Each structure stands twice: as structure tokens, then as C-alpha cells.
Amino acid sequence: MRYINKKAGQNNETKTAPIDLPISKSLQDNIDALSTLLTGCSDVVMKPFTFGQEVKVDGFLIYFDGLADRREVEENILKSLTVELNMIPQDELSQVNVFDYLQQHLVTMAELKTLASIQEVCEHISSGDTVLLVNGFDRGLVAGTRSWQTRPIDAPENEVVIFGPKEGFTETLRFNTAMLRRRIKSSNFKMEHMVMGRITKTDVIIGYIDGIVPPAMLEEVKQRLGMIDIDGVLDTEYLAEFIADHRTTIFSQFEHTEKVDRVCAHVLEGRIFIMVDGSPMVLVLPVSFPRYWLAPEDYYIHFIPASLFRLLRFTAFCIALLLPSLYVAVISYHHEMIPTALLLTIVAARQGVPFPAFVEALLLEATFELLREAGLRLPRAIGPAVSIVGALIIGDAAVRAGLVSTPMVVIVAFTGIASFVTPSYNAGVIVRIARFAFLVAAGVLGLLGIMIALIIMLIRMVSLSSFGLPYMEPIAPFNWREMSDILLRRPWYRTIRRPYMDGMQNIVRQKSKENTGG
């Protein structure tokens, strides 16, 4: 990956840009090139110095302040060169190659390697490394001195669990990979590194378990990632939009998670994750829609309550998606379905409301979404208070003013509560958007409209795939074996196989009578 992309068809006779230069034997040339490139970078530290007593050698140290650990640079590089080098007999030093001597004996860093181009120098210092250039040598020495302020490891706010591990990813890629490696202590657990973003040079990790993951899928992921040529990658979602099978749809084809244990569970089932430096959000693929309703803690509690909670979650999904539209359809078109006593109560409550049920529902749903968004964006200290007070005051005022009816407030509030049951944010977004479409369909054609909207949604969903995995798997195509761990939570002792994916190398996850496990 180049620091600045060379323009296609560049004339060979034009002067080579400093970024394209190899490291020169002349230290001054290198300093000039780097100075040109890093003009305006106030945080760069460039330190020319001389070391040795009889044999004087010019050196040059470069790093970014704040990214590199200054103490480590001073202790392990500068001090070694300026103090310890003087203790070495000069005749011994003159007989050897100074560069090799520095590399092998003096710079006492674990992570040490050589560089050959200015491009590499820029890349490494941008990552927090320190580069040492020595006059007379066309190589540079890079020392791993990365150290910067980070957010501590904490429980993710968006994925709250009661049971099980709580720690979540941070913005620092290395911490994240370490947390995963601590849990999966296998040499088959691979985390391949890529650099993406022409300007940001963002580190990206593709993780999987070799021997389980479908190789063709892995190749496909790498190929799609390799085709991305963008100036910067600041979050995993940048990549998701590039590599998705279907780009123009509200249905996310990835799972986004901040939870370490969730990623580990996916990887053990043969899935692939993508992690980006600077983002705590990890992309997991492939994923099917029904799996959005599986919460990580389902597997940390006994399978019977877990199964009941799962059924509750599916019910909540149906409520969150359809309840307002069903109410509108029944009130507007099919009131014969409502028992007389209940109908009279609703009619009495709606007395004086100037809007039809459809408009009433649309207004309240829109208000609810506004309050939800406002609650998210407001400062944490006042956000929840404002959204709750807002909901109470606006709701109460609207009912008192006769703009909306109390049954509609109850319906919208109940729908709101049900929508928070969804464990996956992506699935929640789908429900929130689709709810409005159903509302419009109900307003136009009643239950018939809802069913037509539902059929269209289902057709769209079954036509999607996530890296070849059907989006509605295991419902369509139907797979009974997989379904038994979707609607309900299968007990661990019955979970002999991993969820099936085409090309999976090892589907057996535990020893049983028929097999020895994998």
C-alpha cells in the first residue's frame, strides 16, 4: 500500500516524488526528503545526532510525538547509541558494519526490523514506531515504540448482558486482538493483517479459525477487501458497504458487535470477523436474519429459560414490526374483529380526535423516533431525562389537547418497548424502518395491505444473501436441524454440530458417539 497513490501513466522523465525514493546512503538526502514530506506536521520529532568516539557516525531519529513512547525512545535507542556505544572498543567497532552492530547489539527492542524506502519510513512512524537512519547506509532501522492514550476496556453500552463475560472491544486494535487471543489459544486462530486507506493507512484484521472456515468464503472476503481503494477507513461500516453482497437494501448483511465473547462464538462456528483500528465495532460475516435474535447470554444460562426468552424475543419482534399497523388496520377497516365492549372503549377514547388512526399513528411513531434520536445525541447526563420527560409531557399534552387518543399512545409505547428487546442494533433499525412501510400499507388497504407489504418484504429478504449464505437461512431454505437452535436454544450437550455453511471444513464441534469432534 502506497502512502500517496502514484498517478497512472506518470511520465518516467518527470522528477521522482520524495515518497517514491528509496532510502539513500546520504543521510542528508533522506532528511531532505522526509522534511519535504512532513512539512506542516507539527507533531513530528526529527533528531539528527552523532555517535561514536573515534569513528564518528551521523544518525537521524524520527517519530511522531504522542504516538511513540518517548521514554522508550530515550532509554532504548538514544541512550544506547550515545552512551553505551562509547564503551565499545573502537577498533572492534571499526571492523564491523555499524548498522548491523546497532541492530544486533545496541538497540534493545524486541520489535526491530529494517526498511528500504521513504514510503515505509512514513508508514511506520505514522503507526507510532521510531525510525533510525544512519549515514552511509541505504537501510533504516524501525523500532516498535507504539504507545498512545487509549480508552480502558469496558462493558459495551449497547450490548448489555446480565450473565457471561462483559468486556468489550476498544478503539485500539492490538488490545482487541489480544482479548481474542486470550480466549482462543489455538494456533489455528488466524488474524491476518491488511492496511487500508490511501491516506489513513488503517490497520485491518481479518480473523478466522483455519480448519473450520470455508476457504472459498475467506478468499472472497480477502478479494473484496483488496478491491477497496479509498482515502480513509475510520470504521468497519466503511468496509461493510463495499463488501456486502447487496448494497441497496435496509437489511444489514453483517453482524456488528463490540463484545469479545460474541466474536469468539462466531469464529468457533466458522465465521469471519473484520476489525479496524480505531473502531470498537467488529464486523462478523456471514450472517442470516434469524440469527439477529440470538443474544449472547442465551448460551450462558440454562437452555429452558433461554429458549423461553428467545420465544419472547421473536414475539417482541412481531409486535415491534406490526402492532401499530395492525391497530390501524383493525380500527380503520376491520372493526368487526374487536369485541363490542372493547370497541366501545376505543371509540370513546377516540372521540374528538381530529385525525384518522393512520395519521395519528404516523405522528406518534415519528415523535417517538425523534425522542429516541434526541435521547441518543443529547449529553449523557440529560439525555435519558429529556427523552422520558419529553415522552411523558408530549404524550400527556397531546392526549389532553385531543390530538391523539390514549389507546394509540399505549400502542406506540408498547411497540417502543418491544423494539428494545431486539439484541442486535441492525435488526432494530430494520424493524424501525419497516414499521413505517407497514403503517402506510395498513392505512391504504388494511390487513390486505399489511400482508402485501409482508410478502414484498419476505421476497426481498429471501432474495438476499450474506457471502453466499441465504439471508433467511435456516427458515428458507428450511433446515430443521438448524431451526432447533433458532426458535429455541438447543442444550449444549445436543449441540454436536456447528451451524452449516457451504464449504465448511469441520462441522463437528464436540465428541459424540458417532464422531470424535473437531
Next chain:
Amino acid sequence: MKIKPFQLYCLLVVCSAPVAYLEISRYMNSLLAHNGWLAVLAAILPCFIFMLLLIQITRKSPQPFPLLLEDYLGTWLGRVVGCSYILVFIMITAIDLRFFVDFIETHVVSGTPLSVLVGVLLLVGLFALKSGFNALIRSFELVVLIGLPFVFIILILALPQDMHISNLLPIGSMMRIDHFMLAVLLMTAIFARSMPVLTFAYFSDDPGKIGSTFTASLASYWLLMLLATLITTLTLGAFSAELYAFPTFIMVTMINIGRFFQNIDILFISIWILGIYASISFFWFMSLYTCQQVFRLSDYRYLAAPSSLIIGVLAMQIADNILQLFQTRLFFVMVVYGGFFILIPSILFIISLFKPSMPEAILSAKAE
């Protein structure tokens, strides 16, 4: 394309059951009164024979329908018959569409112009066809998974509402044998709508399970029709059931659970829309696929939009009112289903008896 056994089962169910569920009990009641269910019971035998006939053709054919027509009848005759099948499939789509639209216009959204409902349903079908065959067949899986259990639940819920065993008595009396034969033939002719399976069985990823898949679909169809006929007779009585245009639907309107859930017919209709969507899309797809194969076109999808206009106009023009539609439909079931779904497959079956078994290489290629 590859089809799993469950997908094949769903295809068979959606092409025979959804429309039949609403009309079989009326036919049976009008022909045999309280003995209608006996004809359904007896129809298992001809339906089973028809199923064996289809399995035999499938096993002997190196090519799927409609290409197998050329294989069996010769290139020119095969193509001519193939062309007539295109028209038949389009007609079935249009009649099914009109049948359903008339039904919902009468019972759900009275006053809504038929053209609006036809347009909306065609739009859904068009969207499904444009999404490709895989999406279509997966949507049928969802239809069967949602619809079939729901329909059985509805029937079971209807049973205790106003059941009188005496409505079935005296069993077997006052039954004209010619009406009985006609009723059995009707049941078989409607089941024969599953003839297009000659196309899809060829693409089965597990040819060894074709027999059991056919049997399962026949069992579902037969059980559904038997229960629908039996329960309408038990709850409504033979003579009342004969008076209604849609006795199954009237039976659903009687359901009342805990004096709270009442008039749930609209829920039944909502679920039934799924079945009708599947039925319409399936025969529409068959018309396009047959067209593609007969005329050796590269893709069928670009035919979907123009054919939607033909189907829409045909659906509007096919009958002036619902009574005329019933007459047209009955004629269609007896003559067209009899000719194209029973007679021609029977001829193919006879020819297949004289054809050599498929070479091992073709069998293994089919399996792959």
C-alpha cells in the same frame, strides 16, 4: 438451479392446495351433499395413481418439462404442445387471480375497483419473478411454513363451534354414482395442477427422495381437502354449505374463541393471500419458463413485465361476475386440467413405458 426435497414439497403444495382449499368443499357439497367427504376419501386412489405416473415420467426423462415434450413427441409436435402449455399456464394465473380478487372484493374491501387489486397482486408477483427462481422458491417455503399450520389450526378451531355429527348422516345414502365419479375426478383434476413438478423434480438435489416428497405432498393435499369438506359439512350442514359461494370461509367466520377473538375471517384471508400469491407466481413463472425453453430464450425474466399486462387484462375480461367466473373455472378444471394435466401426462407415461431406462451417466449428472 438445485431444489431440496422440502422445496419440492412446498412447490407441490402451493400449486394444488391454496385455491382448492376454498373451492373443493363447495364442489363436493353441491355434487354429493353430505356425502362429499366420501368422494374426497376415495380420490386418494386416483391421485396416488397420478402421482406414480408423474414419478415414472420423471425417472425416465433425461430432460425436464417442457423439453421432455420434444423428447417424447418429436421436435415439432413437442414445441406446439409446449406453446399450448404457455397459454394454459397464463390462463390458470389469470383465473386464479380473478378468483381471489373477486373473493376479497366481496368479503374484505368492498367497493375497491377490481383493477386496483389485480394491479397490486400482479406487482407482488412481478417483484417475486424479477427476484429470481431461488427467491421465488424460498418464498414458497415461507408460505408453506406459515400457511399450512395456520390452515390446520383454523380447521380445528372451527370444528367445535357448531358441530353436528348428524349432518353426516345417513352416510352413503342418496348418492348418485355419476356425481360421485365426477367429484372424484374433480379432486384428481385439481391435484393434477401439480403436473409442472415434471420440471422441478429434474432439478432435485436428492432424486432418491422424489417419491417420498410426492407422497408427503399428496398426503397434505388430501388431508386438507378432507378436513375442509368434512368440517364444513359438520358445522354448516350440507344444504347450507351448498348455498354459500365459499363455505370454507363462512365456516371460519363462525369461529369465536373465549368470546373475545371473533370474526377472524380477515386473519384467514390474510394468510390465504400468501397461498394465492404463491399459486399465482408459480403458474406465472411456469408460463415464462416454458416460453423460455420452447423458444430457447436466454432468460425468462424480461418476459415478466409484458406478460403481467396480458394476465391483468385476461383476469379482468375473463368473466363479468363471480357466478360466471365459477362456471368458467369449472369448465377450465374439467376440460383444460383434464386435457393438459391428466391426458397429456398419461400419453407421456405410456410412451415412457417403451423408452429405455436412462443411462447411468445421465442419472449421475442429474444427481449432481
